[in-house]
Structures are given as C-alpha cells and as structure tokens.
Amino acid sequence: MAKKLGDLRPVYVVGIGWHRYQDASDTPYVALGLASIREALADAGVAWPEVESSYVATALLGMACGRPMLRHLGASGGSLLHIENASASGSTAFRHACMEVGAGLSDVALAVGVDKPAKVVRGESQAGIASLAGRAIVPFTHFALLTDAYMQRHGVGIEDIARVAVKNHHNGARNPNAQRQRTRTLDEVLGGRRVSGELTPLQCCPVGEGAAAVIVASEEGIRCLGIDPGRAVRVLSSAARSERVYPAGRGFDAELTRETCAMALEEAGVAPGALDIVELHDAFTVEELHYVEGMGICPEGQAAHLLREGAFDIGGRVAVNPSGGLIAMGHPIGPTGIGQIGEIVLQLRGEAGDRQHAGARTGLAHMVGVGAVCYAHVLQA
Structure with missing residues (x-):
C-alpha cells in the first residue's frame, strides 16, 4: 500500500x-x-x-x-x-x-x-489537436457561468456572492504583503464594468x-x-489529485476539491469542523463558496448564508482567506500556494497581528491549477 x-x-x-x-x-x-x-x-x-x-x-x-x-x-x-x-x-x-x-x-x-x-503559451495550444471550445470558454466566462448556476440553484443573489470579495479585500487591507490593500464596500465591489456575466474586476484576482x-x-x-x-x-498531510470524469451536473472544480481535501483531512485525522484557518483558491468569488462546501465546512448551498453571518471572517467560525486570498493578496501564480502556507504558519504561531484569528491551531491550504490538478495540505501548531 x-x-x-x-x-x-x-x-x-x-x-x-x-x-x-x-x-x-x-x-x-x-x-x-x-x-x-x-x-x-x-x-x-x-x-x-x-x-x-x-x-x-x-x-x-x-x-x-x-x-x-x-x-x-x-x-x-x-x-x-x-x-x-x-x-x-x-x-x-x-x-x-x-x-x-x-x-x-x-x-x-x-x-x-x-x-x-x-x-505564456499553454501546452494544450501546442498539442496538435484542435479544441472545440477552448477559445470560447475562457476562465472568467467559466466562472461567470458557475456564478449564475450557483445563484439559480441556491436562491441567492450576486450580492451574496460578492460578499466574498468584500471580506477578502478587508483582510488584504491589513496584510502588508498583499497586492490589493484597500477595504471595499459591497457597492464598490459590484460597481463598474462587467468582466463576464455578473463578475466585476474586484470579484476577480489580479x-x-x-x-x-x-x-x-x-x-x-x-x-x-x-x-x-x-x-x-507541523505539516500533517499532503494530498494531490488530477481531474477525472465526474457525474453530469457536477462542476469539476468543486468535485476535484472535494476529493483532494477529503484525502488530506483523513490523512491528518482532522474533521472539517476542526479547521481554524483555510487558505483557498478564490481567483473568482464563487470559488470560495464552492470550495468551503466541497471541503465539508458547511452543507451544500449554505456557504453564502454563513458568509453573510460572518462565519468565515477572522474571528468567526473559521477564518477563510485571512491573507486576503487571491482576490486581494494577489495571484502571481508561482508564489501563490507557498504564500498560503506562510499565512497559515503566521496564524498558527499567533503572529498575524491585526489579522490574527484567535486560538488558531489547525489550517488547510488548497490550490487548483487550470482546473486539472488540486493540492491540499493540513498544518497544525
């Protein structure tokens, strides 16, 4: 074995x-x-x-x-x-x-x-096999469609999803290493041009x-x-998976996250409810909602409601993206997953300053790569 x-x-x-x-x-x-x-x-x-x-x-x-x-x-x-x-x-x-x-x-x-x-040229563009939809479904369009589907399925509005960005900009404003260091209101997040569907620039990572x-x-x-x-x-566990074929109607991003995080948590002997800190891939606001549900932190369809209640704030039930996440901390690609580990270590040491989540002892870091791979690590003080 x-x-x-x-x-x-x-x-x-x-x-x-x-x-x-x-x-x-x-x-x-x-x-x-x-x-x-x-x-x-x-x-x-x-x-x-x-x-x-x-x-x-x-x-x-x-x-x-x-x-x-x-x-x-x-x-x-x-x-x-x-x-x-x-x-x-x-x-x-x-x-x-x-x-x-x-x-x-x-x-x-x-x-x-x-x-x-x-x-940068992605490898698939040199594969010698034409893609039927690769040029039509770019990342922000993909996540705009997921945003619409989440709202329809769970009866929430774009304001509920945009609160992810409000929270994460608030966290990033207190992080000296973040690219975006400005608190934003819900009106500011929802204002301005549309990148795709209901997604605005402040709901997307830089x-x-x-x-x-x-x-x-x-x-x-x-x-x-x-x-x-x-x-x-201590690093309690490390899990890695790649995309496979999932049942119809299940988004591959969330399903891949579900599998990988379940492996990491089982290996660590940690229940989802025992997590104090989660740093996850929130290149677009809806991802945070999908992934906290996929990790088992809350039931499917409940993330937007818990977000509104402050459950994912620093000081809430579990601090999700206290660094500011990709949306505010930024996403320079190569450093992003390692920066997540650094934030969790800061929190578990109790050294995060005015971003400190009190009593933090256990954290999980999660990243996906072009939807095809997923990595999860559980750390504990």
Missing part, C-alpha cells in the same frame, strides 16, 4: 518569507525571489549553506530560472528542482520539499515561488508579480541547527 506524508518522519515549516505581491514593475525576478528567501532564512535562523535542497516554483519565467537567483546566495551545491504546475506550482513545490524531508533524503529544504507577468518562500525541516534538522521548536509548525 502506498505511503502518505503522515507515514514518513515528521516535517515542519520553520521559516517563512515574502516579497510583497504587486503590479508589474521593473524589479528583476531575482530580486523578488531573493527577498523572500532571505526573509525565510532569517525567520528560521538558518544559514543558506545548511539548506540541502531547493524547489523553485514558477509558471511564467521560462526554463531554469532558479540558478541565476540562487547563485547570489552562494554556490552551496545543494540539489535544485524547477516545478511548473500552473496555479498550483507553489503548492507542488511545497509538497515535494516536504516529501524529501519526510523520506529522510534531507533535513532542511527550501520551497520558493517567484513570477513576473509574461506572455495577476501581478512577487515571491514567497518557506523552509521545511525534520526534527533532527531542528535539533542540530538550534531552530526554535516552539515556532515550528
């Missing part, structure tokens, strides 16, 4: 760092990435030569971008792996760093995500640039390097 992360030796996040997510600028990606790595190293109290392996996540920068960045830290000879997995690139890099440490192949590893906006990094370590690494164990957060 295949082993899971929980079957291996314990793995901990011991250091976290960011370069703020921001609009496109002239800042080289090397400077973005180095800022996050140096912050993570300082947070862990670890010197660069003590990092045995590095996983570099990027979706937009092209081939072998890690070497020109990491060489500024010193030629340590540690192994280096580049990972591209669309929006889930950072989550994938984190999973592999955890598996390497858990398997005992190394005691200290780095997962870093960095990206800058670029014109794609900018930035970086996020985490250091993961074994218990032996923590002991040998004198890392403070009181600030180490």
Whole structure:
C-alpha cells in the first residue's frame, strides 16, 4: 500500500518569507525571489549553506530560472528542482520539499515561488489537436457561468456572492504583503464594468508579480541547527489529485476539491469542523463558496448564508482567506500556494497581528491549477 506524508518522519515549516505581491514593475525576478528567501532564512535562523535542497516554483519565467537567483546566495551545491504546475506550482513545490524531508533524503529544504507577468503559451495550444471550445470558454466566462448556476440553484443573489470579495479585500487591507490593500464596500465591489456575466474586476484576482518562500525541516534538522521548536509548525498531510470524469451536473472544480481535501483531512485525522484557518483558491468569488462546501465546512448551498453571518471572517467560525486570498493578496501564480502556507504558519504561531484569528491551531491550504490538478495540505501548531 502506498505511503502518505503522515507515514514518513515528521516535517515542519520553520521559516517563512515574502516579497510583497504587486503590479508589474521593473524589479528583476531575482530580486523578488531573493527577498523572500532571505526573509525565510532569517525567520528560521538558518544559514543558506545548511539548506540541502531547493524547489523553485514558477509558471511564467521560462526554463531554469532558479540558478541565476540562487547563485547570489552562494554556490552551496545543494540539489535544485524547477516545478511548473500552473496555479498550483507553489503548492507542488511545497509538497515535494516536504516529501524529501519526510523520506529522510534531507533535513532542511527550501520551497520558493517567484513570477513576473509574461506572455505564456499553454501546452494544450501546442498539442496538435484542435479544441472545440477552448477559445470560447475562457476562465472568467467559466466562472461567470458557475456564478449564475450557483445563484439559480441556491436562491441567492450576486450580492451574496460578492460578499466574498468584500471580506477578502478587508483582510488584504491589513496584510502588508498583499497586492490589493484597500477595504471595499459591497457597492464598490459590484460597481463598474462587467468582466463576464455578473463578475466585476474586484470579484476577480489580479495577476501581478512577487515571491514567497518557506523552509521545511525534520526534527533532527531542528535539533542540530538550534531552530526554535516552539515556532515550528507541523505539516500533517499532503494530498494531490488530477481531474477525472465526474457525474453530469457536477462542476469539476468543486468535485476535484472535494476529493483532494477529503484525502488530506483523513490523512491528518482532522474533521472539517476542526479547521481554524483555510487558505483557498478564490481567483473568482464563487470559488470560495464552492470550495468551503466541497471541503465539508458547511452543507451544500449554505456557504453564502454563513458568509453573510460572518462565519468565515477572522474571528468567526473559521477564518477563510485571512491573507486576503487571491482576490486581494494577489495571484502571481508561482508564489501563490507557498504564500498560503506562510499565512497559515503566521496564524498558527499567533503572529498575524491585526489579522490574527484567535486560538488558531489547525489550517488547510488548497490550490487548483487550470482546473486539472488540486493540492491540499493540513498544518497544525
């Protein structure tokens, strides 16, 4: 029977760092990435030569971008792996760093995500097989249709769905690493042009640039390097799935999330109701509602009502996207999944400042990539 992360030796996040997510600028990606790595190293109290392996996540920068960045830290000879997995690139890099440490192949590893906006050709465009609908159903149209379907099925209005953005902009306004740092009213979120259907720009995530990094370590690494164990957060589980054929009428995004998060929670031995923090993929507002239902945090059709009551606010039943989520924190692609891990670690340490969710002990990070892959991690203080 295949082993899971929980079957291996314990793995901990011991250091976290960011370069703020921001609009496109002239800042080289090397400077973005180095800022996050140096912050993570300082947070862990670890010197660069003590990092045995590095996983570099990027979706937009092209081939072998890690070497020109990491060489500024010193030629340590540690192994280096580049990972591209669309929006889930950072989550994938984190999973592999955890598996390497858990398997005992190394005691200290780095997962870093960095990206800058670029014109990227998706692999399917070079597959040599024509797509019947690929050009017609672009992401924002897909999620606009899901928004309409959710409203019709559950008898809610666009105001109910737009409250996701109001909440997440409020959280992002208190996050110094967020791309969008401005509180928005419901009228502001619903105002202005329509991107597609009922979706407005403030209900959609911005794609900018930035970086996020985490250091993961074994218990032996923590002991040998004198890392403070009181600030180490354990990674209880890691789950990954890809899309399959689902029953008619079931959205593949939500079903893939349902399967993957169920695996991660079961492996961790954590019930959905025991989660204190959830960082999830909310590139569009309706996603948050679909995914909290898919995770089992609430019954299907109830997310909009609980959102209205404040259940998903910081200080509510479970803080969903206290970072601001993709909608306010931003979605620079490569760093996004790693930045989610960093936010959960901040919360579980009790170091999130005025974004702190009181008593946070257990968190789940969730990412999907072009609808085809899903990753989920459960962490606990």
